[in-house]
Amino acid sequence: MNLENRNNLYPIFLKVHQLNVLIVGGGTVALEKLSFLLKSSPNANVKVVSISFDKELQKLAQEHRVELISDIYKAKYLEDQHIVIGATNDHKTNQQIYIDATINNILVNIADTPDLCDFYLGGIVTKGNVKIAISTNGKSPTMAKRLRQFFEDVLPESIDDLVLNLNQYRSNIKGNFREKVNSLNKLTKSIIYN
Ligand SMILES: C[C@@]1(CC(=O)O)c2cc3[nH]c(cc4nc(cc5[nH]c(cc(n2)[C@H]1CCC(=O)O)[C@@](C)(CC(=O)O)[C@@H]5CCC(=O)O)C(CC(=O)O)=C4CCC(=O)O)c(CCC(=O)O)c3CC(=O)O
Numbered sequence: 001m002n003l004e005n006r007n008n009l010y011p012i013f014l015k016v017h018q019l020n021v022l023i024v025g026g027g028t029v030a031l032e033k034l035s036f037l038l039k040s041s042p043n044a045n046v047k048v049v050s051i052s053f054d055k056e057l058q059k060l061a062q063e064h065r066v067e068l069i070s071d072i073y074k075a076k077y078l079e080d081q082h083i084v085i086g087a088t089n090d091h092k093t094n095q096q097i098y099i100d101a102t103i104n105n106i107l108v109n110i111a112d113t114p115d116l117c118d119f120y121l122g123g124i125v126t127k128g129n130v131k132i133a134i135s136t137n138g139k140s141p142t143m144a145k146r147l148r149q150f151f152e153d154v155l156p157e158s159i160d161d162l163v164l165n166l167n168q169y170r171s172n173i174k175g176n177f178r179e180k181v182n183s184l185n186k187l188t189k190s191i192i193y194n
């Protein structure tokens with residue numbers, strides 16, 4: 001496949017409880033982004049700045065480590081932030097958030113506006129310690145959602161037991177690094193080639 005036609009985004013798994021995440025806007029889209037963030041990372045450290053807040057968003061904030069700030073967006077709210085998600089219904093404000101974040105080297109995602117995104121949010125499947133993130137390169141968020149639902153369905157909860165057993169085995173095997181890798185590869189080969 002041509003390199004131009006494949007997904008060249010690089011996924012990483014962020015420790016969002018150690019990072020400062022700001023969401024600007026408190027409506028439908030902000031709620032959607034906050035819900036998915038907290039579903040995957042319930043301990044995420046998040047602030048939401050908005051003129052108004054949906055009821056459901058207020059409820060979700062109360063149940064998590066989420067601070068709500070009632071104000072119109074100002075650049076000062078980006079201070080100390082690592083990541084910002086813009087989800088207001090005011091195009092000018094969203095654009096300003098993108099500019100302010102870029103100047104300050106803060107990673108920015110303006111919801112549903114790929115041109116104003118340093119990163120995309122993806123579909124996320126979590127089974128215990130296992131997490132799979134799905135991206136369609138921004139081509140079809142609906143497909144990302146369907147794939148997320150598919151993997152949520154087909155991946156057994158017991159996959160976590162397997163990971164935990166291997167973790168235990170890993171800490172008990174003797175030998176140098178190479179011998180340990182060989183041993184783990186031998187043990188897990190049948191998962192792939194069956
Ligand atoms: C580029 C990206 C940027 C970003 O927002 O990060 C983006 C962009 C856009 N989304 C749009 C719409 C919808 N988004 C969803 C759903 C999700 N969107 C998510 C991510 C992303 N959305 C990033 C790319 C991800 C990738 O690479 O695949 C998910 C995975 C994660 C999340 O939102 O947290 C979450 C599913 C989570 C889950 O269920 O697991 C649905 C489906 C639904 O709600 O049922 C619809 C309606 C149907 C449709 O349009 O497909 C529009 C058109 C707006 C308009 O019409 O104006 C744009 C703009 C455009 O495409 O140009």
Ligand SMILES: NC(=O)C1=CN([C@@H]2O[C@H](COP(=O)(O)OP(=O)(O)OC[C@H]3O[C@@H](n4cnc5c(N)ncnc54)[C@H](O)[C@@H]3O)[C@@H](O)[C@H]2O)C=CC1
Pocket residue numbers: 024025026027028029030049050051052053054071072073087088089090091093111112
């Ligand atoms: N709702 C949807 O399904 C979709 C929405 N969009 C776009 O996403 C954006 C957001 O949409 P919604 O969340 O539905 O809108 P909304 O009207 O539910 O929420 C907008 C939020 O932004 C806040 N806000 C507006 N200006 C602000 C400012 N200057 N500073 C701080 N907060 C401010 C408002 O108080 C409100 O909480 C819009 O641009 C919309 O066109 C795009 C596709 C689908």
